[in-house]
Amino acid sequence: MADDLDLDTAGEEEPDKGGSLKWIIIGVLGVVLLVGAILGTLYFAGILGGGEEPPVAEKGDGKAVEKTTAAPKGPMLYLPMDPPFVVNFGADADMRFMQLTLQAADHDPAVLERVKEHAPAIRNSLVMLFSSQSPEALNTREGKEKLRQEALKEVRRVLGELTGQAKLENIYFTSFVMQ
Numbered sequence: 812m813a814d815d816l817d818l819d820t821a822g823e824e825e826p827d828k829g830g831s832l833k834w835i836i837i838g839v840l841g842v843v844l845l846v847g848a849i850l851g852t853l854y855f856a857g858i859l860g861g862g863e864e865p866p867v868a869e870k871g872d873g874k875a876v877e878k879t880t881a882a883p884k885g886p887m888l889y890l891p892m893d894p895p896f897v898v899n900f901g902a903d904a905d906m907r908f909m910q911l912t913l914q915a916a917d918h919d920p921a922v923l924e925r926v927k928e929h930a931p932a933i934r935n936s937l938v939m940l941f942s943s944q945s946p947e948a949l950n951t952r953e954g955k956e957k958l959r960q961e962a963l964k965e966v967r968r969v970l971g972e973l974t975g976q977a978k979l980e981n982i983y984f985t986s987f988v989m990q
Contacts, residue, residue, distance in 0.1 A: 887980075890915045890923040892930070895986065898942040906946035912986035913937075915966065915979060922978055926966070929973050936965050946989055959984055 853859035892913040899908050915926045926933060940961060948954040963982045971977030 885918050885920075887916055887918055888920055888923055889983075890926055891985075892926075892934070892937075896934070896937060896941055898938060898944075900942075900944075900946050904946050906989045908990060909941060909944070909946070909949070910986065910988045911941060911984060913962070914983050914985050916981045916983060917979055919978075922976075922980075925970055925974050925976065926979065929969065932973060933966050933969050936969050937962055940965050949989060955984065955987060 850859060892915060896911040896913065897908060900906050915923060917923055941958075944958060949958060959982060963979065966979055966982060967977040970979060
């Protein structure tokens with residue numbers, strides 16, 4: 812009888828442990844890759860890895876300047892720069908004065924707060940810029956666009972001097988009248 816038992820078990824093969832181990836390793840690698848893909852997606856979407864300070868660079872004079880970030884956060888916010896700007900042209904010009912209404916625009920509310928905080932200095936610089944213009948140059952769309960770009964540069968310059976952060980995405984003319 813003992814021989815019968817030996818004969819019954821002798822014909823059976825042991826289960827293939829190498830094959831099941833291979834499937835376990837493949838399964839673990841698959842899970843690791845899936846978790847990595849999910850974490851990578853969350854990181855690049857900005858959901859994971861938050862709380863980091865924006866990179867800061869120093870100018871030659873020691874003031875810190877904020878580097879621009881690649882992806883804007885939140886909706887575009889607008890800040891009216893009231894009251895409208897009114898400047899006189901020279902006596903020899905056909906036009907006597909110009910009235911402009913502007914709005915500053917940025918995705919970051921902190922930037923617009925800095926614009927609001929330093930509005931007197933910004934308005935002063937813009938009045939100087941606007942009053943130095945030639946009415947003939949501003950009669951064309953290109954002339955108005957050039958002035959808008961110069962105004963944006965001027966606001967960034969003033970913000971850079973006063974706060975060390977020369978960041979503002981855009982400025983828009985919402986009214987432009989010359990008489």
